[in-house]
Amino acid sequence: MQELFIQSLKDKFENPTSFAHEIAEILDIGYDAAYRRINLKTNLTLEESVKLAKHYNISLNKLFEIGNKNSIVTELSSPINDVEGLEQWIKESTKHVIAVKKVKNAQFIYSSKDIPVFHTLTNSLLTRYKMYVWLKDLNIEMTKSKITFDDWVKTIPSSLLKSAFELGEIYHHTNVIELWSDNTVNGSIQQVLYYFEAGLVSKESALQICDDIHDVITLVENKTINQSINGQNNSLSFMLYKCDLQSLSNTIMVITSYGKVFFSPFTVLSYFKVEHKETCDMMHEFLQKLMSNSKLLTTAGERDRTLFFKKVYQKISIAKERINMGDKMLYI
Incomplete structure (x- = not known):
């Protein structure tokens, strides 16, 4: 699942050689930590996945469709308290x-x-x-x-x-x-x-x-x-x-x-x-x-x-x- 998501991100990226650097910047982590995520040695957290999906305009539904076609990701509007x-x-x-x-x-x-x-x-x-x-x-x-x-x-x-x-x-x-x-x-x-x-x-x-x-x-x-x-x-x-x-x-x-x-x-x-x-x-x-x-x-x-x-x-x-x-x- 993460492999397909990472590939979707790469497809949006014009320069693969600096891909890890940009991921590190987006997630505010070190280059080595970004490299491990790209190479599937470390799992992306949900928060990290959302950040990347928003930055690259990728639908997180792609992740859920693989395991369960009845599961989708939706966006909830901001809460109203005042x-x-x-x-x-x-x-x-x-x-x-x-x-x-x-x-x-x-x-x-x-x-x-x-x-x-x-x-x-x-x-x-x-x-x-x-x-x-x-x-x-x-x-x-x-x-x-x-x-x-x-x-x-x-x-x-x-x-x-x-x-x-x-x-x-x-x-x-x-x-x-x-x-x-x-x-x-x-x-x-x-x-x-x-x-x-x-x-x-x-x-x-x-x-x-x-x-x-x-x-x-x-x-x-x-x-x-x-x-x-x-x-x-x-x-x-x-x-x-x-x-x-x-x-x-x-x-x-x-x-x-x-x-x-x-x-x-x-x-x-x-x-x-x-x-x-x-x-x-x-x-x-x-x-x-x-x-x-x-x-x-x-x-x-x-x-x-x-x-x-x-x-x-x-x-x-x-x-x-x-x-x-x-x-x-x-x-x-």
């Missing part, structure tokens, strides 16, 4: 997908258990509220704290918002396929109601966040209708599927002429990045099956499209009614 960690996560996510803006015919496929995160990264109160909710879930101090959203929102660093807007903007420069269900909007609505009823979000903010969710749905509806009317005349395509059969997962697949990669949820925001070709092909095939069993609202009749969005809008209206009733319920 505001700085959230900003780092956003910047890291941007690096993963920024290339799609430059690649012709690149495509996102988004299995939307919740409203796709890219839609919520705009200059809106919804964006700021999402950050509050994420940190409430991920930061121990925030979880214990009784700080309200209306107080916390005043402390958001401008650099965090800028990074979020940059990530959200990427989504508008590529072809997109989204799979939604009747429940896709539920999570966002429930978050608003939960923190409002807990007294951590003011009535005014809660209603504004609901309006922002409404705006997101309107944007998605307009994109769907425009694709239906203009068809292939649009420079970028947007296709929305209504999935009734399978549960959706917030999995994101990016497809370019260079290959496929997908991001599978781990916790609230963290994800596994999977580049293993065979696994990516399996995920793509699964998503294709989901689409084949779903209704493409872009080409569906006006009735089906209208009914779907009407139901979503009704959920938002009901949430606003519940928020407005909140004040009255206090006096019962």
Whole structure:
């Protein structure tokens, strides 16, 4: 296994005579120690293998495929413990997908258990509220704290918002396929109601966040209708599927002429990045099956499209009614 990995590294190296010197420099070890590893007299540690793989852009999956074809190596996103960690996560996510803006015919496929995160990264109160909710879930101090959203929102660093807007903007420069269900909007609505009823979000903010969710749905509806009317005349395509059969997962697949990669949820925001070709092909095939069993609202009749969005809008209206009733319920 190590022999094949070392050979993969050598194939990337133009000057074999100085190979040991470069390995020593990368691993910060002596020349003799590097030579022993190259000649298989000393085993590479996992940490050393990762360093070399990153430096030479070699997939560690090559090592695992030899012994067990059911084992692959994935990359876990950075942990989020505070505001700085959230900003780092956003910047890291941007690096993963920024290339799609430059690649012709690149495509996102988004299995939307919740409203796709890219839609919520705009200059809106919804964006700021999402950050509050994420940190409430991920930061121990925030979880214990009784700080309200209306107080916390005043402390958001401008650099965090800028990074979020940059990530959200990427989504508008590529072809997109989204799979939604009747429940896709539920999570966002429930978050608003939960923190409002807990007294951590003011009535005014809660209603504004609901309006922002409404705006997101309107944007998605307009994109769907425009694709239906203009068809292939649009420079970028947007296709929305209504999935009734399978549960959706917030999995994101990016497809370019260079290959496929997908991001599978781990916790609230963290994800596994999977580049293993065979696994990516399996995920793509699964998503294709989901689409084949779903209704493409872009080409569906006006009735089906209208009914779907009407139901979503009704959920938002009901949430606003519940928020407005909140004040009255206090006096019962």
